[in-house]
Amino acid sequence: MNVPVIAPNDTLPTLIDRATAALASARTSGEVLEARDMARMAYDAAKSAARIMKAKEAHDSLIADVHRAQAHALAIRARAEMRLAEEYDIAQEGGEVARPGNPNFSEGEKLPSARDVGLQPKDLHEARVMRDAERAEPGVIQRTINRIVERGEEPTRAALKREIAAKPQPKPMNPKALWLWGRLKDFEREGVLDHAALFLLNEMTAPMREDVRRLAPRVREFLQEVEAEA
Incomplete structure (x- = not known):
């Protein structure tokens, strides 16, 4: 050098x-x-x-x-x-x-x-x-x-x-909290909210729709809790 x-x-x-x-x-x-x-x-x-x-x-x-x-x-x-x-x-x-x-x-x-x-x-x-x-x-x-x-x-x-x-160090971000924020933002970024739910469901395979039916009630309950606490 x-x-x-x-x-x-x-x-x-x-x-x-x-x-x-x-x-x-x-x-x-x-x-x-x-x-x-x-x-x-x-x-x-x-x-x-x-x-x-x-x-x-x-x-x-x-x-x-x-x-x-x-x-x-x-x-x-x-x-x-x-x-x-x-x-x-x-x-x-x-x-x-x-x-x-x-x-x-x-x-x-x-x-x-x-x-x-x-x-x-x-x-x-x-x-x-x-x-x-x-x-x-x-x-x-x-x-x-x-x-x-x-x-x-x-x-x-x-x-x-x-x-x-x-300088006080910021609290480390919980990876799951970061993931949740990112996935919610994805609904907006990917234009998911601009489509009817039925249209997207019809684009899925039968096993995919079965997963949605199984998980949707739990996700809905979780998001209602998020909305109430936000």
């Missing part, structure tokens, strides 16, 4: 654009790692610029501009690390990389660890936390970064981790 190099004339927008483009075009884990490193460099450059501006008592609007650039770099880095965590977990499931609690050997050869593929265990853990938060509430990472900036605070990685960790 090539190590990104900052040219003397690289500006914050240039660094961020490069990281954004690199992540968007990344197809391999190595390319995602490179995009992450570009985002890290943009983030560090913005953080350093903000520190210098504060020391020089620069105008608040200038500091806010740098914070927005820092937020952008932080978001790119977070997306890259969440993607790496997902790819690493898939590789673990496939036995391609080491996993905790196993001998870490495959056909006599030692499996690569997180460090071997460019990931620190601590960073991998934090990326999994962010990924799980994003899965539970899509868009939460970007919204959290935006809130930090809107409060006039520096969008640091530590602040992002702190707010994500402190």
Whole structure:
């Protein structure tokens, strides 16, 4: 993997654009790692610029501009690390990389660890936390970064981790509740409600109609209970 190099004339927008483009075009884990490193460099450059501006008592609007650039770099880095965590977990499931609690050997050869593929265990853990938060509430990472900036605070990685960790986790969805909601929505999506029941019954085979006669009374009773409780 090539190590990104900052040219003397690289500006914050240039660094961020490069990281954004690199992540968007990344197809391999190595390319995602490179995009992450570009985002890290943009983030560090913005953080350093903000520190210098504060020391020089620069105008608040200038500091806010740098914070927005820092937020952008932080978001790119977070997306890259969440993607790496997902790819690493898939590789673990496939036995391609080491996993905790196993001998870490495959056909006599030692499996690569997180460090071997460019990931620190601590960073991998934090990326999994962010990924799980994003899965539970899509868009939460970007919204959290935006809130930090809107409060006039520096969008640091530590602040992002702190707010994500402190956020109450949503109650896991019962798969049967999700299934029921989906099937009821299917009546609408599939246009079932637009047809007469007799027409649909006539389209069924005799064994299918027998199942309908057996189950319909129980389903009707259940749906009446759903309607009363909803």
